[in-house]
Amino acid sequence: MLAIFFRPPPIIARMVFFTLLFGAWEIASRAGLFSRFIAPPPSEIIPAIGLLYSDNELLIRLLRTFGEVFAAAGLGALGGMMIGWWLHRNKDAGEAFTDWFAALAAAPLVLLFPLFLVLFGRNASTIIAMGAVSVLPPVILKTKEGLDHVPQVIINVGKTFGLTRWQEIRMIMLPACLPTVFTGLRLGLIFALINVVGVEYLIGFGGMGLMIAELGDRFEIAGMYAAILFVVLCSAFFFWFTARLESWLLQAR
Amino acid sequence: MALASSMSRASHVMTYRLIGVTTILAVWEAAGASGLFFRGVLPSSILIAKSFWRLMGDPVFWGHFGVTFFEIATGFGIGSVLGVAAGLMLGMNRYTGKVFEPVVEYLAATPKVVFLPILLILFGIGVGSKISLAALSCFFPMSLSLAAGVRAINPMFLRVGQTLNLTLLQRIAMIYLPALIPPLSTGLRLGFGIATVGALLSEIKLSNKGLGHAAMQAYARFDIPTMLAILIIIFALAGMGNYLIGSLVKLPGPDSSRRIKSPS
Numbered sequence: 001m002l003a004i005f006f007r008p009p010p011i012i013a014r015m016v017f018f019t020l021l022f023g024a025w026e027i028a029s030r031a032g033l034f035s036r037f038i039a040p041p042p043s044e045i046i047p048a049i050g051l052l053y054s055d056n057e058l059l060i061r062l063l064r065t066f067g068e069v070f071a072a073a074g075l076g077a078l079g080g081m082m083i084g085w086w087l088h089r090n091k092d093a094g095e096a097f098t099d100w101f102a103a104l105a106a107a108p109l110v111l112l113f114p115l116f117l118v119l120f121g122r123n124a125s126t127i128i129a130m131g132a133v134s135v136l137p138p139v140i141l142k143t144k145e146g147l148d149h150v151p152q153v154i155i156n157v158g159k160t161f162g163l164t165r166w167q168e169i170r171m172i173m174l175p176a177c178l179p180t181v182f183t184g185l186r187l188g189l190i191f192a193l194i195n196v197v198g199v200e201y202l203i204g205f206g207g208m209g210l211m212i213a214e215l216g217d218r219f220e221i222a223g224m225y226a227a228i229l230f231v232v233l234c235s236a237f238f239f240w241f242t243a244r245l246e247s248w249l250l251q252a253r
Numbered sequence: 254m255a256l257a258s259s260m261s262r263a264s265h266v267m268t269y270r271l272i273g274v275t276t277i278l279a280v281w282e283a284a285g286a287s288g289l290f291f292r293g294v295l296p297s298s299i300l301i302a303k304s305f306w307r308l309m310g311d312p313v314f315w316g317h318f319g320v321t322f323f324e325i326a327t328g329f330g331i332g333s334v335l336g337v338a339a340g341l342m343l344g345m346n347r348y349t350g351k352v353f354e355p356v357v358e359y360l361a362a363t364p365k366v367v368f369l370p371i372l373l374i375l376f377g378i379g380v381g382s383k384i385s386l387a388a389l390s391c392f393f394p395m396s397l398s399l400a401a402g403v404r405a406i407n408p409m410f411l412r413v414g415q416t417l418n419l420t421l422l423q424r425i426a427m428i429y430l431p432a433l434i435p436p437l438s439t440g441l442r443l444g445f446g447i448a449t450v451g452a453l454l455s456e457i458k459l460s461n462k463g464l465g466h467a468a469m470q471a472y473a474r475f476d477i478p479t480m481l482a483i484l485i486i487i488f489a490l491a492g493m494g495n496y497l498i499g500s501l502v503k504l505p506g507p508d509s510s511r512r513i514k515s516p517s
Contacts, residue, residue, distance in 0.1 A: 010351040017352070038374055092262065096269035106442065108450040108491050111465075114457075114472050114480055118294050194364040201366055202458055209367065216370035224370055231367050236359035 040222045048226035052211070062234070065196060065207030072128045072192045076135025077185055083136070084143025084181075094144060105137035110195050117203060127199045127206050134195045135188035142184025146177030179250050186242045193238055197231060208234070296478045304478040305485065314467065318486075321452060321464040324380050325494075328387020329448040333441060336392045340399020340440070341429065354400060361393035365447075366454050373459065383455045383463065390451035391444035398443065402436025403429060438502040442495050449491045 008016070022042045028034060029041035036044075052058040083101075087094040112133065116126045150173055158172045200209025208231050215224040278298060285295035308314045343350040343357070369386055376382040406429065414424045456465025464487055471480035 007348055010348070010355075013352045014356065039371075092265040093269050095262075096266045097273060100273075103492070106446050106495060107488060108446055108453065110450055111453050111484060111487055114468055115484065118472065118477055118480075119290060190362050194362070197364040198366040198454065201364075201369070202454065209364075212367050212370060216373075221374070228367050228371065232360065232363045235363035239359055239362035 037219075037221055040225060044222040045225045045229065048222040049230055051223060052226055052230065058211075058230070061207035061211050063207070065193075065200065065209070068124060068127050068196045068200075068206060069131060069189065069192045072131025072196060073135050073185070073189050075128065076132040076188055076192065077139050079132070080136045080139025080184070080188065081143045081181065084140045084184075085147065087140065087144045088147035094148075098141070098144060101137050101140045105141060109134050109137075110198060113199050113202065122203050122205055124206060126203065127196055130199045131192040131196045134191040138187035138191065139181070139184040142187070143177070143181050146180030146184075147173060149180065150176040179246075182246055182249050186246050189242055190239060193235060197235075293475065293477055296481070300478040301481050301485070304476075304482040308479065308482055308486070317462055317464050317467040320380065320462045321456065321487075322490075324383040324452040324456075324463065325387055325445075325449050325490075327380075328384040328452055329391050329445055331384070332388035332391025332448055333395050333444055335388070336395025336440065336444065337399055337437070339392070339396040341403060341425070343396065343400035344403025345429075350400060350404070354397075357393060357396055357400075361397060365390045365451055366458070369455050369458060372455070378459050378461070383452045383460065386451040386455045387448040388451075391448040394443035394447060395440040398436045398440030399433065402433045402440075405436075406432045434502060438499060441498045441502055445494050445498055446491055449487070449494070453487060 007013075025039070026041045026043060029036060029039060049058075087098060087101075110130065113126065113130045116129045116133075120126045120129060154172055154176065155168070158168045163171065196206070197209040200206035201213050202209075204210055204213050208227070212224060212227045212231065215227050281295060282297060284290065285297060339357070343354050365386060368389060369382065372382040372385045372389075376385055410428050410432065411424075414428050419427065452463075453465040456463035457469050460466045464483055468480050468483040468487075471477070471483060
C-alpha cells in the first residue's frame with residue numbers, strides 16, 4: 001500500500017509532477033515572484049490556445065506546416081530511397097559514399113537554409129527544400145542498411161522459383177527491408193518537422209513557426225507561450241504516432 | 254591475389270569519390286552559368302575560395318568566430334554536464350527513468366529553436382540567449398544517450414559492486430564511467446552538432462555578432478561568395494569538433510574490460 005503511495009504508476013507520477021510544477025508556476029507568477037511579461041501564469045497560457053484557434057488561424061497554420069513536412073518528407077524519401085538502392089546495388093559506390101552520407105547525417109544541415117533562401121526566395125519552396133535535405137541522410141542510410149541485410153537465403157529461394165527481377169524486388173526485397181527503411185522514414189519525418197518549423201520561424205513564413213514569430217514580435221507573451229506549447233504537443237504526438245506505426249509495422253512483419 | 258583484389262577495390266572506391274567531388278563542382282559551376290538562377294546566386298567556386306582567403310585575414314571575421322566559438326563551447330559544456338547528470342539519474346533509477354524518460358524523449362523531438370523567444374525574454378539578445386539555446390539543444394541527446402548506456406551496463410558488474418560494498422561515488426568511478434565511454438562519446442558528438450545548430454540559428458535570428466550574424470549580413474549585402482564561405486567555415490568547425498570529441502573521448506577512457514572482466 002505504502003509502495004503504491006510512494007511509487008504510483010509512471011503515468012500517474014508524471015501527471016502529479018506536472019500538476020505540481022504548473023501549480024508552483026501559477027502561485028509564483030500570481031505572487032509576483034517573476035514578471036508576467038517573462039512568464040505569464042498557466043491560467044493565462046492555456047486559454048490562449050483557444051485564442052490561437054479563433055484569432056490566429058491555428059488550423060490553417062497547422063495544415064500548412066504539416067503540408068510542408070509531408071511534401072519535404074515525400075521528396076526526401078523518394079530521393080533517399082533511390083540513392084540508398086543505388087548504394088546497395090553498386091558495392092564500390094556504397095563503400096565510397098556511405099561514410100559521406102553518415103557524416104551528412106551528423107552535420108548541422110539546417111544551417112544551409114540561407115543558401116536555399118538565396119536560391120528559392122522567402123517562400124514555401126525554401127522550407128520544403130530544407131526539410132527534404134534533412135530527410136535524405138537517414139533514409140539513404142537506412143534503405144541501404146535494410147537492403148544489405150536481406151538474408152541471402154531468401155533471395156536464393158526466389159531465384160530457385162525463377163522470379164523475375166521485378167518479382168524479386170516486390171515479393172522479397174521490399175517486404176524484407178521495409179521495417180528498417182521505415183525507421184529511416186520515421187527519423188526523416190521527425191527531422192523534417194524540426195527543420196520545417198525552425199525555418200518557418202527563422203524566415204517568418206509558413207505555418208506554426210511563423211505564428212510563434214508573429215506573436216513574439218507583437219509581444220503577446222501568453223499567446224506566444226501557448227503557441228510554443230502547442231508546437232511541443234504536436235511534435236510529441238507526431239513522435240508518439242510514428243513510433244506506434246513503426247512498432248505496428250515490426251509486429252505485422 | 255586477395256591483396257590485388259583489395260587494392261583494385263580501393264582504387265575503384267577512390268575513383269568513385271573523385272568522380273563524386275568533380276560532379277558536385279561541375280554541377281555547381283554549370284548551374285551558376287546556366288542562367289536558370291539569378292546572376293550571382295550560385296557564384297563560381299573560385300570566387301568562394303577568394304572570399305574564404307579574404308576572411309582568413311580579416312580581424313572582424315575572427316571576432317565573430319571567437320564569439321560563436323565561445324557560445325558553442327559554453328552552451329555545449331553546460332548542456333553536457335546537465336545532460337550527463339540527468340542521464341545518470343534516468344538510467345540508474347529504473348522508476349525515475351520510467352516516469353521522466355518519455356517526457357525527455359518527446360521534448361527531444363521538438364524544434365528547440367521555437368524556445369528562442371522565451372530565452373530572448375529571459376537572457377536578452379546577447380550571448381546569454383545563444384548559450385542557453387545551445388545548452389538546451391545539447392541536453393537532450395546527451396541525457397538520452399547516457400540513460401540508454403547506463404541501462405546497457407552488464408548487471409553482473411553492478412552485483413559485483415554491491416558485493417564489494419562500493420559507495421555511490423565508487424560505483425560511478427569504477428563501474429559506470431568506464432562502461433559509459435561509448436554512449437558518452439555518442440552523446441557528446443550528437444550534442445556538439447546540435448549545440449552548434451542552436452547557437453548559430455539564434456545568431457541568425459537575432460544578434461549583433463557571431464558567424465550566424467556575419468552570414469546574414471553578407472546575405473543582406475547580396476555578397477553570396479562571403480555567405481557561402483562562412484557556411485563552409487561553420488560546417489568545417491562542426492566537423493572538426495565532432496572529430497576531436499570522438500578522438501578525445503576514446504583516448505583517455507580506461508578499458509572497462511581490463512578493470513572488471515566479465516566471468517564468461
